Amino acid sequence: MLSSDIILYGWKSLKGYRSRTILMLLAMSISVASVLLLTALGEGARRYVTGEFASLGTNMVIVLPGKSETVGMGLSTMMGVTPRDLTLDDAQALTRHPAVTRIAPLNIGAVEVSWQNRKREVTIMGSTQEILELRHWKLLAGQFLPKTDWDRATPVCVIGKKIRDEIFGAHSAIGQWIRLGDNRYRVLGILASEGRSLDIDVEDVVIIPVASAQSLLNTPSLFRILIETRSREAMQTVVDFAIGTIKQRHHGEEDVTVVTQDAVIQTFDKILSALTYAVGGIAAISLAVSGILIMNVMLVAVSQRTAEIGLLKALGASSQKILILILTEALQLSLLGVVVGFILGLGGCWGIRLALPALQAYPPIWAMLASFIVAISTGLLFSLLPAKQASKLDPVNSLQGH
Amino acid sequence: MIKLEKIHRNFQVGEQTVHALDDINLQISQGEYLSVMGPSGSGKSTLLNLIGMLDHATSGQYYLNDQNVTEMNEQQEAAARNKHIGFVFQAFHLIPRLSARENIELPLLLAGIDSEQRRPKVDQALQSMNLIDRAHHKPDQLSGGQRQRVAIARATITEPSVLLADEPTGNLDQKSGADVIQTLESLNDRGITLIVVTHDSHLGKRSMRSLKMVDGRIESDKLADNTR
Numbered sequence: 006m007l008s009s010d011i012i013l014y015g016w017k018s019l020k021g022y023r024s025r026t027i028l029m030l031l032a033m034s035i036s037v038a039s040v041l042l043l044t045a046l047g048e049g050a051r052r053y054v055t056g057e058f059a060s061l062g063t064n065m066v067i068v069l070p071g072k073s074e075t076v077g078m079g080l081s082t083m084m085g086v087t088p089r090d091l092t093l094d095d096a097q098a099l100t101r102h103p104a105v106t107r108i109a110p111l112n113i114g115a116v117e118v119s120w121q122n123r124k125r126e127v128t129i130m131g132s133t134q135e136i137l138e139l140r141h142w143k144l145l146a147g148q149f150l151p152k153t154d155w156d157r158a159t160p161v162c163v164i165g166k167k168i169r170d171e172i173f174g175a176h177s178a179i180g181q182w183i184r185l186g187d188n189r190y191r192v193l194g195i196l197a198s199e200g201r202s203l204d205i206d207v208e209d210v211v212i213i214p215v216a217s218a219q220s221l222l223n224t225p226s227l228f229r230i231l232i233e234t235r236s237r238e239a240m241q242t243v244v245d246f247a248i249g250t251i252k253q254r255h256h257g258e259e260d261v262t263v264v265t266q267d268a269v270i271q272t273f274d275k276i277l278s279a280l281t282y283a284v285g286g287i288a289a290i291s292l293a294v295s296g297i298l299i300m301n302v303m304l305v306a307v308s309q310r311t312a313e314i315g316l317l318k319a320l321g322a323s324s325q326k327i328l329i330l331i332l333t334e335a336l337q338l339s340l341l342g343v344v345v346g347f348i349l350g351l352g353g354c355w356g357i358r359l360a361l362p363a364l365q366a367y368p369p370i371w372a373m374l375a376s377f378i379v380a381i382s383t384g385l386l387f388s389l390l391p392a393k394q395a396s397k398l399d400p401v402n403s404l405q406g407h
Numbered sequence: 408m409i410k411l412e413k414i415h416r417n418f419q420v421g422e423q424t425v426h427a428l429d430d431i432n433l434q435i436s437q438g439e440y441l442s443v444m445g446p447s448g449s450g451k452s453t454l455l456n457l458i459g460m461l462d463h464a465t466s467g468q469y470y471l472n473d474q475n476v477t478e479m480n481e482q483q484e485a486a487a488r489n490k491h492i493g494f495v496f497q498a499f500h501l502i503p504r505l506s507a508r509e510n511i512e513l514p515l516l517l518a519g520i521d522s523e524q525r526r527p528k529v530d531q532a533l534q535s536m537n538l539i540d541r542a543h544h545k546p547d548q549l550s551g552g553q554r555q556r557v558a559i560a561r562a563t564i565t566e567p568s569v570l571l572a573d574e575p576t577g578n579l580d581q582k583s584g585a586d587v588i589q590t591l592e593s594l595n596d597r598g599i600t601l602i603v604v605t606h607d608s609h610l611g612k613r614s615m616r617s618l619k620m621v622d623g624r625i626e627s628d629k630l631a632d633n634t635r
């Protein structure tokens with residue numbers, strides 16, 4: 006029998022048993038579509054989150070005081086040793102590396118802000134002019150902190166949108182003097198950015214020069230040093246350089262922790278990838294389970310078609326040929342299920358992208374491959390038993406309708 | 408061309424052994440027209456199925472065109488069935504979702520003949536069965552007589568040497584039955600070996616040779632003196 010005839014024969018019987026075919030197509034295509042949709046959502050979420058992280062700052066290395074192993078119940082804590090301060094001079098020393106493009110020292114604290122008779126508690130951030138670029142922040146109006154020596158405590162500030170709204174209301178904020186603690190600061194600009202950065206709501210923050218913050222908060226130590234490196238590849242060099250430099254400056258004591266933005270992104274990346282694999286896997290299992298439905302329907306189909314199978318044998322079909330006929334039919338059905346499933350799944354992803362453009366919901370290649378392979382092999386595997394049963398039918402009995 | 412030697416076919420029904428064929432010895436030559444008669448359950452269908460290689464003897468030897476069928480494997484049997492044997496059943500056994508044309512085409516499909524070569528053969532068969540204008544009808548759109556003619560066309564499309572018909576008129580009215588018998592006989596006239604199981608003693612008399620079976624045995628094997 007020619008393969009084209011085998012395929013055509015299968016196709017005609019799929020058309021002939023329409024409701025059975027549609028039922029199986031539904032089972033298969035919905036499973037395939039759900040694999041594509043779920044993995045596309047997972048993958049989209051992963052890309053969204055890592056993208057958001059990347060937008061916080063590129064190629065960023067962060068230095069924080071204290072060795073991470075000794076945070077909490079480490080040896081030095083138990084011995085009552087507190088880590089040495091991370092100073093502005095330490096930060097200054099880190100600028101001396103060719104791969105370092107920007108450095109922003111950082112202090113964070115909470116003080117009371119007031120203007121005229123309005124006052125409230127606010128988070129202040131002490132830093133330098135560099136942080137604007139380093140964090141990819143934008144200004145809504147006015148100017149950012151001026152470029153000055155880091156240790157100059159100029160009385161100027163930049164405020165978040167929410168502070169502007171709540172303190173100044175309808176008044177113009179730029180040029181006004183606000184009181185932070187005991188000192189007065191002139192408002193230079195307003196931040197346009199939204200959301201959180203370094204766990205701080207940037208709409209609800211007042212940024213002042215780092216030296217001003219240190220005196221306001223009465224601390225000689227920095228909260229963080231943010232370093233932007235020339236390239237992704239240079240990050241590890243800068244990490245080593247930062248650890249080495251600080252260790253040297255702190256009399257051989259390695260009392261800082263240096264992390265990279267990359268490490269954080271990678272963690273999220275891993276979590277969300279695992280999640281995508283998990284939901285993809287679950288959907289693939291449901292796809293395989295739909296194979297049981299296929300097997301049932303195929304078994305019924307074979308019993309409905311015993312007379313046909315007996316006839317084919319009488320006309321000269323061997324058992325092997327019957328097996329091939331039934332398997333081909335199952336394969337065609339599975340292929341059709343995959344095609345319909347891909348149309349549904351990819352169409353669904355397209356719909357999600359229309360509704361949520363931020364979530365780039367494209368199913369990953371591996372998910373497409375896997376759903377294809379699982380669907381085809383499920384279809385084949387679960388029709389093997391019915392096909393075997395059909396091929397073994399006794400022609401005489403089959404023709405008599407037993 | 409057909410030679411059965413000491414053929415037994417037993418069926419085990421529970422504790423009991425049914426001797427459907429009991430020591431059958433039979434020779435049929437090319438071109439013969441043989442009718443098989445006998446009461447229900449006497450083994451007529453079993454005999455036909457055995458000759459058609461759909462069933463196998465419990466013991467004994469069967470030669471078809473000097474080939475020992477008993478020694479063939481399943482694939483060889485299937486091929487031989489496709490090539491040498493045509494079946495016509497009481498219940499027609501047409502595939503309902505296929506057109507008359509596609510039903511007739513099936514044995515050629517199974518033989519691996521491509522559609523180019525199939526077309527003229529099927530056209531010819533449709534023509535000779537007077538079914539040209541029914542070629543694209545599904546079985547449920549055909550009358551009983553037409554259905555059986557489609558089945559006969561299908562049985563003879565590979566030009567087999569033997570045509571086996573098990574009560575071919577059993578589901579037909581008088582007129583279409585006679586029509587079908589006429590068709591079968593004309594095929595026999597052109598050389599095919601025709602074996603017909605029938606209840607119709609009238610038909611029995613039309614054949615060259617008439618076999619009467621009782622309880623799995625051949626009770627009589629008569630050559631008719633009347634030639635049609």
Ligand SMILES: Nc1ncnc2c1ncn2[C@@H]1O[C@H](COP(=O)(O)OP(=O)(O)O)[C@@H](O)[C@H]1O
Nearest residue numbers: 418420425427446447448449450451452453454
């Ligand atoms: N598959 C089978 N299993 C058990 N007994 C069978 C089977 N096929 C036929 N028989 C028995 O064999 C005998 C002959 O049957 P069959 O050849 O169909 O008779 P006929 O066609 O002459 O009516 C009957 O007694 C029948 O019951």
Ligand SMILES: [Mg+2]
Nearest residue numbers: 451452453573
């Ligand atoms: Mg019978």
